[in-house]
Amino acid sequence: MSSDENILTSKPELLYRFPWLSFTKFKFKEIGKKNPYEFVEWLYKKYWDENKVDIDKKIESIFEDAINNLEIIRDFDPKDGELNIYIYWMLKIILFLLNNQNITNRIANLYSKNAKTQLELLRDEKMEYLYWICSDLGLNVQYYEDPIKITAVEKTNLSVHFIDFIKMGINLRDDYRKLVNNSLSHGYVFISKNRLIRLLQEYVRNEILKFEKTNKSEDDPKERTDLEETLTEITAFKITFEKIKDLIKSKKIDLSSDYTETMKYKEGKDLSIFFPPCIKLLLSKVQQSQNLIHNERLFLVFFLNSLKYPIDLIINIFKTLPDFDDKIARYQIEFAIKKGYSPHSCAKLETLGICQKDHKIFGDKICREGFYSKNQDKIIKISHPLFFTSVKESRSLWEIKKKEINGQNITKIEKK
Amino acid sequence: MESIRFIKRLFQAYYKNQQNSLPSVSNLLEREFAFLTWENNIMIRHIGFKSLDILTDYLIHNVPKHMYSSASLYELPDASKMDNKNYLGCDLIFDIDADHLDTTCKEKHDFWECESCNQYGTGLSPKLCPNPDCKSTKFKKITWICEECLEKAKKEIFKLINEFLEPDFGINKDNCFIFFSGHRGYHLHIEDEKLRKLSSHERREIVDYITGNNISFTVLGLEKPNIGLGFFNQYAAGWPRKIMLKLKEILSIENEEALKNSLSNFSLNKEQIGTIIKERKHIIDNIVSQRKNPWNLLGFGIKSWENLFFNLVKNIGTDVDIPVTIDIHRLIRYPGSLHGSSGFKVVGIEYKNLESFDPFSDPVIFSKKNFLKLEITVPEVPKIRVRENIWGPFKMGEVLDLPHDIGIFLLCKNVATLK
């Protein structure tokens, strides 16, 4: 290391760019010490009243970008200085009050993608900064003055202790973050800048996901309502908060994991009610912006494609995912569709852990036990998720017919 | 019944003897204990002890058949519901069980016996009794141990430490606690505050690394053999290095027959083996060179490389019992306790003594001077060494006067009764 001095002390601009660094709490501890009421009051006074900065607009635009699943915060500017840190703290307060998992997920996605973009702006020779950023977050990292070769084309100056490496990437579950596919030596994983940034992105995302929860082990709804009551005494805050709530309302985003709106398509028919448990769970995860593993994504794409959902609609579904990248996603989905792959069988899905026949909410008896054939003489098992959908669909047609026939009978009797 | 009473008496005498010398596990107060009884194989669990003395007392009074303590630490280890125990963390455990290892000796020393007729045979039990008048599906299985399988298990422990835990994970061998399980294998415990906090999911990452499961050659750079295999050379870290060193080791076998023989273990066909042998110098050059050399050999495309690497990985990885490592609520045999299916002691072994550790002698605690009389109750009992003496094979009905050390073993294995 060129110096033992923590670079963050001498480079506050890094803190403005990365407001999630823990050093911010130290550097701005005078403000960090304030309770939420004092903090919010101080913030409006200092920025709104004294400096005429429209804080509302800044905060609102973050929510707007998040709800629209954008990749960056359009209004984010490192030149805003300390304000970026205070806005980050405000987000924490607002997300806690809103207590809306869906919104928290989206803010977390947006903010972490923004962090990724900002981290990527660090030039290669600034790997040292990455070292300090990781150390700041409490990660066990090592820095090497002379870069070390990790693949034929990649070099790195950094390694991360394997425990931190595993923990940071455990929810990503792609092949790249698997320990077995990395250069592990003497307890440390040699990691390229890009992959490290990807892990940091995930770190930031997880930090924001915690905003919604209280620090206490048990969620006390009173804590929330009390805080809301106190804070909305500050008129300026009240206005901001109301605006955000309106915004959410207008975008019809709520806690529900209802995907039927988007899934109505299929030549005018709503097939989504006939989806098997495995697909239903994946869609509800997507709706809540939870990450899907590679296999889950592919399965969802193949499944929808087999039912002839248009590609734009499929891509749209994935937009809410934490690591969505429009270009890459489009390419991957188009590629998969072009290849004409069809979804796996139930047996395979079960080994992949995707089958959900026993799921509390989505589980389905037909998946577990099969169903009787038309002449009731044998049990037919569900062997494929597409089969599930077609069985459900034809059964419902049959039900409708039955009703129609019954209905006709009734009218006939009445006529008599 | 009488046999059990007899064994229990001897076990009890052993535990009395241990009164001031039974080893303690770390964090004794935070571990859950569990016992299996002799009488009806009932598991008594959710027990906590306030001290080692109370624990030893318990052993003397209850003389369990098997004894376990949790790999996990709990605030309230004796709470009867898992949810109420308040989990604090779990040691990282590896289990190597001779039963799971691929050894040829099993064919010789493992037996089955039909429960309806007296048909019996070696190796794995059949699905149906081969006796045409019987066709029963229930068999008694007698699994045995021998020098070969326990040696193989020991080798796996060495491999685990010297090829994975120390060089890759940076875990010092002195921090690896090794135990002979008292019967068919070895355990390795690592007690480290940070590792203790790993979730089951996260432990799987470690297991995958150690076994080579779920490795992706594409991620590691096996993409285009014509322009080189990414970072597959001996200077890499992690798995590419392991694979390359192994390949180099094999290709350096001078004798062509021996080389062919060795290569045939990796699911290659004749032509592929031929190609590799012809190009061996070129391949070794690539492994030792830091340059990106082309790897494409005629008739040996990317699929063939993948297949070869896959089989090399299986060979290099350690054969640990995966569920044991990823389960964070496991119960593990207690050091110093006796294994009820062998009468051998669960022994802690320091790394430096592992090489010389003799699983057929060091864990044996019963006397070779006192004798007992017993009768063999199964069709065949394979040979077995206890201390320096080799016993058997024995046949059904044989009545024998044997020293306690082998006698108790046979009684515990349930292949003989007291006469």
Ligand code: SF4
């Ligand atoms: S049985 Fe098949 S269709 Fe049903 S949940 Fe499982 S994988 Fe999906």
Ligand SMILES: [Zn+2]
């Ligand atoms: Zn039989």
Ligand SMILES: [Zn+2]
């Ligand atoms: Zn054997």
